[in-house]
Amino acid sequence: MGTIRKGILVLDPRTKILLLLGINIFVFTNSHVYAEMLVVAALVILLLLCGVYKTALKSTITYIVLLAIKCWILPFCPEIIMTSLNIVVITFRKLLPCVTLGALLVQTTPIRLLMHAMQKWHLPQAVIIPLAITVLASGDNRHSGSGEKGQFWSNEKRHLQIE
Numbered sequence: 001m002g003t004i005r006k007g008i009l010v011l012d013p014r015t016k017i018l019l020l021l022g023i024n025i026f027v028f029t030n031s032h033v034y035a036e037m038l039v040v041a042a043l044v045i046l047l048l049l050c051g052v053y054k055t056a057l058k059s060t061i062t063y064i065v066l067l068a069i070k071c072w073i074l075p076f077c078p079e080i081i082m083t084s085l086n087i088v089v090i091t092f093r094k095l096l097p098c099v100t101l102g103a104l105l106v107q108t109t110p111i112r113l114l115m116h117a118m119q120k121w122h123l124p125q126a127v128i129i130p131l132a133i134t135v136l137a138s139g140d141n142r143h144s145g146s147g148e149k150g151q152f153w154s155n156e157k158r159h160l161q162i163e
Contacts, residue, residue: 006108007051013117016105023097033067036093043100052107059100066093106138 011019023039030036040063047056070089074082105114111132118128 007049009049013109013113020101023101027094055103
């Protein structure tokens, strides 16, 4: 009874939350592409060790495509297009590590353990409960105890239907 074991590395939910906080600080204070590439590579290795292979592959491909667009396509575009797309590409590239680590947290941590970890930090229930509901509604509903993906929402829809 702990985190969902998928790979050879199992992290405590508090460690995942601290990593997410650290990555967020790094992303918004860093301006070097090489440091960003090292962080993304480290995150992909972490995802692979935790057994979240699809997310690791998607993150890697997305990052490489965004970097390729920035380096090889945007320099040859007209200035107005380059400026507009540059903002979008850089924003997505900067937020990708945060989204990747958030996916790791959601995919490998049951809600009860996430709530327990935040209670150990003595966070107020006004913070814990909305965050737990957000994670529950994120689409990965195996944490609700139903065992089937989408079971939570399908039950809700059944109760809401007027016959």
